[in-house]
Amino acid sequence: MQVEKFYYDNRTVKNFAYATMVWGAIGMLAGLWASLELVFPSLNITQYFSFGRLRPLHTNAVIFAFVGNGIFMGVYYSLQRLCKARMYSDMLSKIHFWGWQLIIVAAAITLPLGLTQGAEYAELIWPIDIAITVIWVIFGWNMFATIVKRREKHLYVAIWFYIATFVTVAVLHLVRSGELPYTWLKSYSFYAGVQDALVQWWYGHNAVAFFLTTPYLGLMYYFLPKAANRPVYSYKLSIIHFWSLIFLYIWAGPHHLLYTALPNWAQSLGVVFSLMLIFPSWGGMINGLLTLRGAWDRVRDDVILKFMVVAVTCYGMATFEGPMLSLKSVSAISHYTDWIIAHVHVGALGWNGMLTFGILYWLIPRIFATKLYSKKLANNHFWLGTLGIIFYAVPLYWAGFTQSSMWKQFTESGQLKYSFLETVTYLKPFYAMRSLGGTLYLVGTLLMLYNIYRTAKSGKLMADEAAEAPAIEVEKSVHKGEHWHRKIERRPVQMMILSLIVILIGGFIELVPTFMIKSNVPTISSVKPYTPLELHGRDIYVREGCYTCHSQMIRPFRSETERYGEYSKAGEFVYDHPFQWGSKRTGPDLAREGTGNLKKSDGWHFRHFREPSSMSEGSIMPSYAFFMERKLDTSETGAKIRAMQSLGVPYEKGYDKIANIELMKQAEGIATNLRNDSIRISSNKEIIAIIAYLQRMGTDISK
Amino acid sequence: MPSLHTCKEWEPISVNKNTAMFKFIQQYTEKMDHAQVYPMISLFIFFLFFVVLLFYVKKMDKQSIDTLSNIPLEDNEATTTNNQ
Numbered sequence: 170m171q172v173e174k175f176y177y178d179n180r181t182v183k184n185f186a187y188a189t190m191v192w193g194a195i196g197m198l199a200g201l202w203a204s205l206e207l208v209f210p211s212l213n214i215t216q217y218f219s220f221g222r223l224r225p226l227h228t229n230a231v232i233f234a235f236v237g238n239g240i241f242m243g244v245y246y247s248l249q250r251l252c253k254a255r256m257y258s259d260m261l262s263k264i265h266f267w268g269w270q271l272i273i274v275a276a277a278i279t280l281p282l283g284l285t286q287g288a289e290y291a292e293l294i295w296p297i298d299i300a301i302t303v304i305w306v307i308f309g310w311n312m313f314a315t316i317v318k319r320r321e322k323h324l325y326v327a328i329w330f331y332i333a334t335f336v337t338v339a340v341l342h343l344v345r346s347g348e349l350p351y352t353w354l355k356s357y358s359f360y361a362g363v364q365d366a367l368v369q370w371w372y373g374h375n376a377v378a379f380f381l382t383t384p385y386l387g388l389m390y391y392f393l394p395k396a397a398n399r400p401v402y403s404y405k406l407s408i409i410h411f412w413s414l415i416f417l418y419i420w421a422g423p424h425h426l427l428y429t430a431l432p433n434w435a436q437s438l439g440v441v442f443s444l445m446l447i448f449p450s451w452g453g454m455i456n457g458l459l460t461l462r463g464a465w466d467r468v469r470d471d472v473i474l475k476f477m478v479v480a481v482t483c484y485g486m487a488t489f490e491g492p493m494l495s496l497k498s499v500s501a502i503s504h505y506t507d508w509i510i511a512h513v514h515v516g517a518l519g520w521n522g523m524l525t526f527g528i529l530y531w532l533i534p535r536i537f538a539t540k541l542y543s544k545k546l547a548n549n550h551f552w553l554g555t556l557g558i559i560f561y562a563v564p565l566y567w568a569g570f571t572q573s574s575m576w577k578q579f580t581e582s583g584q585l586k587y588s589f590l591e592t593v594t595y596l597k598p599f600y601a602m603r604s605l606g607g608t609l610y611l612v613g614t615l616l617m618l619y620n621i622y623r624t625a626k627s628g629k630l631m632a633d634e635a636a637e638a639p640a641i642e643v644e645k646s647v648h649k650g651e652h653w654h655r656k657i658e659r660r661p662v663q664m665m666i667l668s669l670i671v672i673l674i675g676g677f678i679e680l681v682p683t684f685m686i687k688s689n690v691p692t693i694s695s696v697k698p699y700t701p702l703e704l705h706g707r708d709i710y711v712r713e714g715c716y717t718c719h720s721q722m723i724r725p726f727r728s729e730t731e732r733y734g735e736y737s738k739a740g741e742f743v744y745d746h747p748f749q750w751g752s753k754r755t756g757p758d759l760a761r762e763g764t765g766n767l768k769k770s771d772g773w774h775f776r777h778f779r780e781p782s783s784m785s786e787g788s789i790m791p792s793y794a795f796f797m798e799r800k801l802d803t804s805e806t807g808a809k810i811r812a813m814q815s816l817g818v819p820y821e822k823g824y825d826k827i828a829n830i831e832l833m834k835q836a837e838g839i840a841t842n843l844r845n846d847s848i849r850i851s852s853n854k855e856i857i858a859i860i861a862y863l864q865r866m867g868t869d870i871s872k
Numbered sequence: 873m874p875s876l877h878t879c880k881e882w883e884p885i886s887v888n889k890n891t892a893m894f895k896f897i898q899q900y901t902e903k904m905d906h907a908q909v910y911p912m913i914s915l916f917i918f919f920l921f922f923v924v925l926l927f928y929v930k931k932m933d934k935q936s937i938d939t940l941s942n943i944p945l946e947d948n949e950a951t952t953t954n955n956q
Contacts, residue, residue, distance in 0.1 A: 247944075250944070250947055251943060251944065253947075321943060323939070323940055323943065325940065325943040325944060326940075327944070390944075391944050394941075394944050394945060395944055395945070398945070399945075400938075400941040400942050400944075400945060401941050404937045404940050404941040405929045405930075405932060405937060408925070408929050408932075409925060409926065409929055412921070412925050413922060413925070416918055416921060416922075417918070420914065434910060438910065438914065441915065442914075445918075636947065671921075674914070674917060675914070678910050678913065678914050679910075
C-alpha cells in the first residue's frame with residue numbers, strides 16, 4: 170500500500186492554546202472580581218461592572234472562551250492524529266478560530282453594557298447567537314470533512330465524544346435561542362414561565378454535559394493515554410460510557426427545578442435520570458484513573474500526570490455530588506445556596522481547568538519541538554491550583570450549609586429565627602476565604618502563562634508537522650457477520666445521526682408534554698399581562714442581571730412561605746418572557762415583593778436602590794443610583810408590546826399605540842407617591858419603571 | 873379570590889397564534905393525559921438500549937479492541953520531543 174506524506178496543522182492548535190490561556194486568565198479575573206464584590210460592595214465600580222453584569226461575563230468567559238478554546242485546541246490536535254490527516258481546510262480552521270474570538274469579544278462588550286437575554290449561560294443577544302450558529306457549523310464542517318478524508322479506518326472513542334458534542338450543542342443552542350427580536354439588539358424568549366424554565370435548565374444542564382464534559386472526556390481519552398504512554402484501561406467500558414452518558418445526560422435538566430412550579434412528573438424524571446448518571450460518569454472516571462495502572466509511580470514525578478489525576482478525581486467528585494444534589498431532600502437544602510457554587514467550581518476549576526493545564530504542558534513543548542521551560546514552575550502551578558480549589562470549595566460548602574440552616578431555623582414560638590440580611594452578613598468571611606482560593610488559582614494560571622511563554626520562546630513552532638501514513642480505502646460495504654458497532658465506528662455521519670436520535674428521545678419526552686398538555690400549567694384568571702411601565706421595569710431587571718442574586722420562585726416549605734408568602738404557582742408566570750426564577754439567593758426571593766409582609770413603599774425602594782445599606786444595614790447589594798439618572802427609553806414601548814402580542818400575550822389590538830400614554834399615567838402616579846415621601850424625581854427616569862415592576866410582583870393572586 | 877387551579881379554556885400562551893401547523897398538532901396533543909407514563913416509557917427505552925449495548929460490547933473480539941485502544945499511541949514520539 171502506498172504511503173502518503175502529509176503535514177499536521179499545528180498553527181491552529183497553537184492559536185487556540187494561546188486563546189484558552191489568555192481568555193482563561195481574563196475569565197478567572199472577572200470571577201475573582203465578582204467574588205470580591207460580595208465582600209466589598211464598593212468594588213461594584215460603575216454600572217458596567219456591577220455584580221449582575223460581571224457574573225454573566227465571568228461564566229460566559231470561563232465556559233465559552235476558556236473551556237471553548239480548550240476544546241478546540243485539543244480537538245484540532247487529537248483529531249488530526251487520530252485520523253492521520255491534516256484538518257480538511259486551513260481556511261475553515263482560520264474562520265473558526267477568528268470567528269470564535271470575535272464572538273468572545275462581542276460578548277465581552279455586550280454583557281457589561283447590559284445587553285442580555287437573561288437566561289443563565291445563554292445571555293448573549295440574538296445577533297451573537299446567529300454568529301455562534303454559523304461558526305459552530307464551520308467547526309462541524311471542518312471536523313466531519315477531516316474525518317471523511319482520514320487514513321485510519323476506525324474512529325477512536327475520543328472522536329465519538331467530539332461528534333456527540335457537536336450535534337448536541339447545535340440542538341441545545343438552537344432550541345434555547347428561540348427568541349423574537351424586537352430591535353436589532355434585543356429580543357424576548359419564545360417561551361414563557363414554566364416552559365421557559367424547563368427549556369433553560371434542559372439547556373443549562375446540558376451545556377455542562379455537552380460543553381464542559383463530553384468534549385473533555387474525548388480529550389481525556391486521547392491525552393491521558395498519550396501522557397501515560399499506555400492505552401486506555403478498557404475500551405469496552407469506553408463504549409458503554411459513551412452511549413450511556415449521552416443517553417442519560419439529556420434528561421437530567423429538571424433537577425435544577427425541584428420543588429418549583431414545574432410539573433411533578435418532570436421533576437421526578439429529572440431525579441431518576443440524574444441518579445442513574447452516576448454509573449456512566451464513574452465508569453468514565455475509573456477508566457481514566459485505571460489507565461494509569463502500573464504507572465502510578467510516574468505520577469509522583471510527572472507534573473502533567475498530576476494535573477490529569479486531579480482533573481479526573483475532581484470529575485469523579487463532581488459527578489458523585491451531582492446525583493446526590495438531585496435528590497429532592499438534598500436539593501431542599503442545597504438549592505439557592507453557595508453549595509451549588511462550590512459544586513460547579515469543583516467541576517470547572519478541577520476537571521476543566523486542571524485537564525486543560527495538563528494538556529497545555531504536554532502539547533506546547535511538542536508543537537514547539539522543545540522542552541518545558543520550568544518543571545518547577547509547573548509544579549508550583551499544580552500546588553497553587555490544587556490548594557486554590559480546596560480554599561475555594563470548602564468555605565462555600567460551609568457557607569451553603571450555614572445559609573440553608575439559617576434560612577430554615579425557627580424560634581420556639583414559631584417565628585423565623587434570622588432575618589435574611591443576618592444570613593448574608595454572616596457569610597461574608599466565607600466569601601472572603603473563597604476569594605483567597607480564587608486568587609491562588611489565578612496566580613497559578615499566571616505562572617503557567619509565563620512558563621508557556623518562555624517555553625514557546627525557546628523553541629520554534631512546527632507549523633506544519635510532517636507525518637506519514639498509508640492511504641486507506643474506507644470500506645463502504647459491510648462484511649457479513651461484522652460487528653454492528655464497528656460498522657458505525659467507521660461512519661461518522663451514521664454516528665452523528667445515532668447520537669442525535671439518542672439525545673432527541675430525552676429532549677422530546679421531557680419538553681413536548683410540558684408544552685402541549687394543558688393540565689401542566691393551570692391558568693389563573695387573575696393573572697394579567699404587565700403594564701407597559703412594569704414591562705420596562707422588568708426589562709431593566711433582566712438587563713441588570715438581578716436574577717444572578719435574587720430568585721422569583723417560592724418553594725412550598727414553611728420556612729419559605731413564612732418568609733416570602735404563598736408558594737409560587739405555574740400559572741403566575743405565563744406572561745414572563747423570559748422567566749426569571751433564578752438559581753441563587755445571595756439576596757432574598759422577590760416573587761412576592763409587592764405584596765403581603767414584604768410590601769414596601771415606593772420611597773423605600775427609591776432609597777434602597779440609591780444606597781442599599783442605608784435601608785438594610787450591612788447589605789452587599791450594589792448601588793443602583795444610575796437608575797435615577799438614566800431616562801427610560803419609551804421609544805421601544807410599541808415594539809415591545811407588539812413582540813409580546815406575537816408571543817401570545819393578550820394585549821388588546823392596537824394597544825401598542827396607546828401604551829406610552831398609559832405608561833406615563835402610571836409613572837406620574839409613582840412620581841407623586843415619591844414626592845409625598847419628600848423625593849423629587851422626574852417621572853421619566855428608569856427608577857420609576859423598576860419600582861413599578863417590583864410593586865407588581867406577586868400581586869396577581871392576591872387580587 | 874378566584875381559585876388558583878381552575879383551568880380556563882386553553883389558549884396557546886407562548887406560541888404565535890398564526891402557526892396553523894402548531895394548532896393542528898396541538899388540538900390532539902393537548903388532550904394527552906397521564907403524563908406520569910412518560911418517565912416509565914423513558915426508563916424502559918433506556919433499559920432496552922442499555923441491555924442491547926451490553927450484549928454487543930460483550931461480544932466484541934479482543935483483537936479489534938486492542939487495535940482500537942492503541943490508535944492514539946501509534947504515532948508515539950516519532951516526531952515529537954518528550955519534555956520530561
